[in-house]
Amino acid sequence: MNKNVILVGCGNMGYAMLKGWLASGTVRPADITVVEPNEALRSRAAETGANVRPSADGIAAGSADLVIIAVKPQVIRDVLPAYRALAPHAAFLSIAAGASIATFTDLLGENTPVIRCMPNTPAAIGKGMMGIYANRHVGPQMMEFVNALLSASGEVAVLESESQIDAVTAVSGSGPAYIFHFIECLAAAGVNAGLSEETAKLLAMQTVYGAACLAKESDEEPARLREQVTSPNGTTAAALDVLMGEGRLAKLLDEAVNAARLRSIELGK
Ligand SMILES: NC(=O)c1ccc[n+]([C@@H]2O[C@H](COP(=O)([O-])OP(=O)(O)OC[C@H]3O[C@@H](n4cnc5c(N)ncnc54)[C@H](OP(=O)(O)O)[C@@H]3O)[C@@H](O)[C@H]2O)c1
Numbered sequence: 685m686n687k688n689v690i691l692v693g694c695g696n697m698g699y700a701m702l703k704g705w706l707a708s709g710t711v712r713p714a715d716i717t718v719v720e721p722n723e724a725l726r727s728r729a730a731e732t733g734a735n736v737r738p739s740a741d742g743i744a745a746g747s748a749d750l751v752i753i754a755v756k757p758q759v760i761r762d763v764l765p766a767y768r769a770l771a772p773h774a775a776f777l778s779i780a781a782g783a784s785i786a787t788f789t790d791l792l793g794e795n796t797p798v799i800r801c802m803p804n805t806p807a808a809i810g811k812g813m814m815g816i817y818a819n820r821h822v823g824p825q826m827m828e829f830v831n832a833l834l835s836a837s838g839e840v841a842v843l844e845s846e847s848q849i850d851a852v853t854a855v856s857g858s859g860p861a862y863i864f865h866f867i868e869c870l871a872a873a874g875v876n877a878g879l880s881e882e883t884a885k886l887l888a889m890q891t892v893y894g895a896a897c898l899a900k901e902s903d904e905e906p907a908r909l910r911e912q913v914t915s916p917n918g919t920t921a922a923a924l925d926v927l928m929g930e931g932r933l934a935k936l937l938d939e940a941v942n943a944a945r946l947r948s949i950e951l952g953k
Contacts, residue, residue: 686715687749687829690770692740692763694720694729697779698754700808701837706732707810708836710829717743740766746773750829753778764791771796775826779803781853782952785819785846797821799830802852803837804860812838813859815852817845850952854944862940867892 689711691698702718705711713733720726721738730736737743748770755763757780767776768791775797776788788798799818806812814834818827827842834840843849867888874884899906914920927933 687711688747689716689833690743690748690751690767690774691716691718691729691734692751692753692767693755694718694725695722695754697803697807698752699725699728701752701754701779701803701834702729702732702734704807704810704836705833706734708832710832710836717748719743743767743770745769748774750774750826750833751776753780753783755780757782760787761791764788768792772821775799775822775830777801777830781857782948784952785817789819795821797823797826799827800846800849801834802849802857803834804856804858806860807837810837813856814838814840815843815849815856816840817843817849850945850948851941853948854941857948858944862937863892 689705691702694702698718698720702716705716706713714735716734718726718729718734718736719738719740720729720736723738726736726738743766751767751770751774753760753763753776760778760780760783767774771792772795776792777799778788779801781802783800785798785800789796792798797819799816799822801814801816803812803814807814814837816830816834818830822830831840831842841852843852867885870888870891871881871884874887875881879887899909902909904912910924914924
């Protein structure tokens, strides 16, 4: 299913995803055109074998099946009009936080197929989590292609409504920062318990990594895995009494996720 793809913006996220797509072979370098005004970033993109351009000038209508928008949300309204001629033949996939489907259809035409995607930074190492929502103009073939393309950067969850993007932002988009903080706190607690900083950091990091891998690979629910390592009156039970007593950690995380979700809604206005 060869498709011609235009990637608009090849900064941190755009470049990380581009490398993943090419490594997975979902798209051939010759079928990708990167539009990036920054010369250094353009050269970096060119090294992958993709075609590069400094601007949308000269891109002919009908020359792309998918246009991927990876610029900062603040510049979306200035950037999109240059690609209007490609719609509605081309679908538009946006990874810009907060930019709604309506922003795209207002600028590109009502019938434009638009997919919103909320990735997270582990996508840079192929371990990302992408939540996607597509409007009704996106056909099954394009959906399949987008799914295959994004799977090169990690897992893909297809959402039922656009408003769920705010929840995805709050859980997996911002989520890596919560886990980084958890690692910091676990390491600091390890130092307080008598370990060196270096050892405590290694222990905390590898424990989060190992537990996440185990939870993902196991057929058991995370709650069951937790129960399996918690013997009555044992050490884990003593710690979990502190974390789970009166639903402490659950309430804290619920509050944190809700704060991020409300902020995401606010930023999208
Ligand atoms: N990084 C993340 O963790 C993350 C996570 C989730 C979602 N996102 C989303 O990903 C998008 C990109 O973020 P980023 O961190 O990759 O930003 P970035 O590093 O600033 O990359 C954006 C690139 O787009 C270029 N650009 C500006 N105007 C352009 C135009 N008209 N045509 C083509 N390229 C243009 C910028 O060049 P100049 O610098 O020269 O303007 C820059 O190189 C954002 O919308 C963000 O919301 C990022």
